[in-house]
Amino acid sequence: MAEITKKDIFDTLTEFYGKVIEPEFRAIRTKLDEHDQKFGDIAQHFDQIYQRFERLETEYYMINAAIDRIEKRLDKVEGRLDRVEGRFDRVEGQLTEINGKLDKEFSIRETVEREIKDLRERVSVLQERIQDLEKRLKSFS
Numbered sequence: 001m002a003e004i005t006k007k008d009i010f011d012t013l014t015e016f017y018g019k020v021i022e023p024e025f026r027a028i029r030t031k032l033d034e035h036d037q038k039f040g041d042i043a044q045h046f047d048q049i050y051q052r053f054e055r056l057e058t059e060y061y062m063i064n065a066a067i068d069r070i071e072k073r074l075d076k077v078e079g080r081l082d083r084v085e086g087r088f089d090r091v092e093g094q095l096t097e098i099n100g101k102l103d104k105e106f107s108i109r110e111t112v113e114r115e116i117k118d119l120r121e122r123v124s125v126l127q128e129r130i131q132d133l134e135k136r137l138k139s140f141s
Helices: 006-140
Strands: none
Touching: none
């Protein structure tokens, strides 16, 4: 049997490297490049998502601030409405009081009108009696 030399080992290892190991390393590098590309795409998607989240967060704070302003204005409006209701209740009470007084005034007026009518009738009767008396007096004279 022939003796194995360093050159034979080197040639065998070089051939083994060229046929087996190097293609596997190329395939691994290709896969790593593909994975790097995919991770780059994923990172880009995450960046876009974070940008959207930042916009949403900004809008969230803007909406919260707007809601706070609306709530404060609503509190002011409610306070004003309470004051208006209080004033309305007072006016309503005054109107009720005025209506009561007007009812009394109308009642008094009706009574006075009835009395005036009665007095007119009495005056009319008295005038007729005076005329009758004057006629009698003229007939005696």
